[in-house]
Amino acid sequence: MQVITTTQALAAFCKDAATYDFVTVDTEFLRETTYWPKLCLVQAATPDRAVIIDPLADGLVLDPLADLLADDHVTKVFHAARQDIEIFVKLFGLVPAPLFDTQIAASVCGHGDSISYDNLVRAIVGEQIDKSSRFTDWSSRPLSEKQLTYALADVTHLRNIYVNLRNEIAKARRQSWVEDEMAVLENVGTYVVQPEDAWKRIKAKVNRPRDLAALQALAAWREQKAQTNDQPRSRVLKDDAVAELAIQRPLTPAAFEKLRAVPRGYGRSSSAAEIVDVLKSVEAMDKSALPKVAEKPRGPSPKGAIGDLLRVLLKAIADSNGVASRIIASSDDIDAIVLDDHADVPALKGWRRKLFGEKALAIKHGRLALAATRKGVVEVPVDLE
Template sequence: MSIITTTEQLASFCERLSNVDYITIDTEFIREKTYWAKPCLIQIGHNSKATAIDILTANLDLTPIFQLMRNKKIMKVFHAARQDLEIFYKLMGEIPTPIFDTQISAMVCGFGDSVSYENLILKLFNRPIDKASRFTDWERRPLSQRQIDYALADVTHLCEAYEKLLMQIELSGRQSWLKEEIDALIAPSSYENNPYEAYKKIKSRNPDQKTMVVLRELAAWRENIAKQINIPRNRIIKDMTLLEIAHQRPLTIEELKYTRGLPPKSIHGDRGKEIISAIKLGLNLPKSKWPSPPKKTKLPRGVGPMTDLLKVLLKMRCEDHGVASRLVASASDIELIAGYGETADVSALKGWRREIFGNDAIRLLRAEIALAAGQSKVMTVDLPKITNNK
């Protein structure tokens, strides 16, 4: 059976998997015209065998899948799981657990930053995957056999990848590294989309507090509308137009008409009135409830060269230890270490990251070690201790 279209088939299939140690999972969806991703197909595999569930089938009860997702004895294996987890969170109201993400695991094992599924399979098994159907219309029915084969391949190869990566992580003793990343991935707060946080995603240069409080209300209004009618937020009003309204703060429909880029349907009728109401709501809030502009850390002058040296050290140490540099330190971490040294409050100076990179980063700043190039590679060299002789 390669595709399931009835509740009876689904219940039987999930029952057979209820006692296995792991399953591999992927989803096919469309999102171009909607706020929420619309899932069209769920693929589940085990021991290199897979089945697809056509969840667009009328009257298909997904309860057996949800029970499988809630089974704590079964490891759920995904690749780049965030979008899939968001879909399940929307469908069943919770995050499937426990999970194993092969993209994160590949980073822990040194296969590079955010390695794609096809590149991971190529690196692990020297096996190319046909991704020609990646942008196919998954909502259209009936599905072609080529679509079904493509979808199933996404979870069959994942079985082997999971087993191999799990073995590498256990042999290297890096389970705690992986757990830290997975814990962040499965936090429900990552999938709740608080409308009053939406304004933080809109880029603005040096906004004042009055602009920020109005923008927060406008962005929350737009987010709620987008969720209710299920269309992308920028199809209601684009970010730049929303930011312009927050800057200008029109208080009447007549003033709102002069906003560049605002569609006529967003001026007349209910939407125009709602925009004006959001502006007034923001302006009428007490200043104690206004959001503060994002803080920009002012780095000391002249840290650029040291930042560059630390980036070289990071790349070298990550290659030595076989771990993706993105897991160890971000670009902002590097800048803060260059500017503030030991006092920088960054994850790169804590725990296993400090052991791999942080300790040497501090030693480089203190001129206790230097970077040297030779024999087509970079290495660290201990420097003699400098003493002040008076």
Template sequence: MNFITKTHQLKAAIDILLKSQFITVDTEFCREATFWPKVCLIQIASPETAILIDPLERDIDLTPFAKLMSAKETLKVFHSARQDLEMIYHLTGLIPKPLFDTQIAAMVCGHGDSISYERLVFHITKHKINKSSCFTNWSQRPLSQQQINYALADVTHLREVYTSLRDTLQQSNRYSWLNEEINKLEEETYDLSPEEAWKKVKGRVHNPRELSVLQKIAAWREREAQKRNRPRSHILKDHTLIEIAIQQPRTRNQIRNLRTIPRIYKNSDHITDQLLKTIEEALKMKKEALPTLNRCSNYQEKKEKQSQVEIIKLLLKVVTTENNVATRIVATNDDITEIVIKREKADVLAMRGWRFDIFGSKALAILNGTIGIGVQNGTIKLFDIPHAAKEDLVQERGRGLLWTKY
């Protein structure tokens, strides 16, 4: 293992790594008190070697690292890559390509939804990883030996995990399933526009006017967080944004009387006036210019369709078990609700490609009454519904089947 603190050391190590067909990559960072992540350590391993890069060293130039991340001949292997990609993007300005994400590959190979690195390593290699250093202070120097060992384990065991999953994908002809997910990772925008920040707010609004206020306030918070380099929640918490969007205060006193507004803002006319101006911009929008609520926003319609949603959820469990693939990678609960309400017009991944083949097509068949779900010999099965069946509820005593037509 090489602990690299100088540019010439890094260049020499990268020249060797560039000769490998694949490398495993991980990062350690701190961002508890900042908006922008602070990358504290970069770990890389090839089949032959492993290195640790100290990006906190003043004199180190990470250009050779950026060269490796963009090398088309070398596959970059991560586990749960999204955060690491964000770190690398803000460090180098590029997204590593080509990519392989072992967490996604594990879902495709039937290891469950979003399996942790620790559990996946144990499943495949039988090694137990000591996670005691997971939340240590990675910005401190020198790093302890325990931290170094932990950091190395994040990439050295990943080599065996990768080769095992790669072989399984090849044997099951599911590489195309994985590549579809990897393409989304590579195409994702990791420099979030303030105007898109509302999409990550937890909570619900109920109409287009409330949504327009939420969009404006979330964009204001994003800019403030970036400018001050503080976490979003240190500016305003998500539930405060939702309260503002719903209550739509129009005076200083109305803002100060909000239950969730921070006390420091109650004493600041400057901040209060910024919020009022932002809210006013949203309230002045003409009706035809208001945004539309995402997907299935009609509560009553969702409530009426709930029994169908539950049946399609059961279908999802059946087909993912049969195909040995994680449910989350096939469809989400929101996807299912949209399929039930919009049928063939549902604009979700489950209605395209391999997901449609194993799940979406069957969901439509159940909703259209051409197949049903039943129990045979204690196992849940899918069955064709006889064309002659007229009743909404059909039972065939000989096989003990029960299905519902919609």
């Protein structure tokens, strides 16, 4: 088992890895008390070699790894890649590409939605992973032999899984499915949260323009503060508190004390003073400058008969393709399609639109019907002339 602790050894491995068509990659990190993940280990494997890279080793420079991740001749294979990629975007300013995520690939091959790595290893490789080291402190040194063995297993089994899934995808002719999903992962915007967009992550019902303006401003303030201080968002302020502050807009310490979601005494803190400044700027906004609140959709209820028909269609398509229905469309997707032919949802984009979205719109507008037969639900074109 090779643990790389010098830049020279890392450069030698990365030079060798660049001669192969793929390399499997995984990371171990800590994030419980920080906004940015703290990288503790990088595991990587070529078809015939596996190593552990210690980014905490004195003097180790990760530039050779950055070059390998950017090499467009080598496919970088991850499982559930988003958090790993976020680390590399923060470190190197790049998304590893070309990219292959085995969790996504497994979902389009019928192995289930969001299947875990250990379950995928069991299903494809036929081995059981010892998970007892999963939640250990990866920043502590020295690492035990048990920890290192566990970490290395995350990339050694991944080699066989990748080859297997790549063949399954080719056989099923679902390359376009995977390519659409990888395009999202390869977009650097997927991992960089701009403060002005942070409000979109908060589930809050706001019905008035000034409430929405306050929510946007407060969410941006929290995001900036979390990034600057390297704190989790919830350590700065929880989502429900941000939503309540946006609607109630307290301007005095006493007004803060009347809020349910804000901690007692918070109104006397320096953060509360910053929030008051944010809220005063919102109160001073001219009506013409306030954001528009989305209008309540008009039309048939998403929970009515049309929605029911689309759910039957989804179930039939999922069954015939051997995949979980929520991989193709979510319940929210269906609700949105019932209300809007041009809804901005995954089910009306890419391979999902071809497989399900176009048929869903055809049913909605009476151009397609469904019939029950002994062989299951079938689609019946409708002649409207």
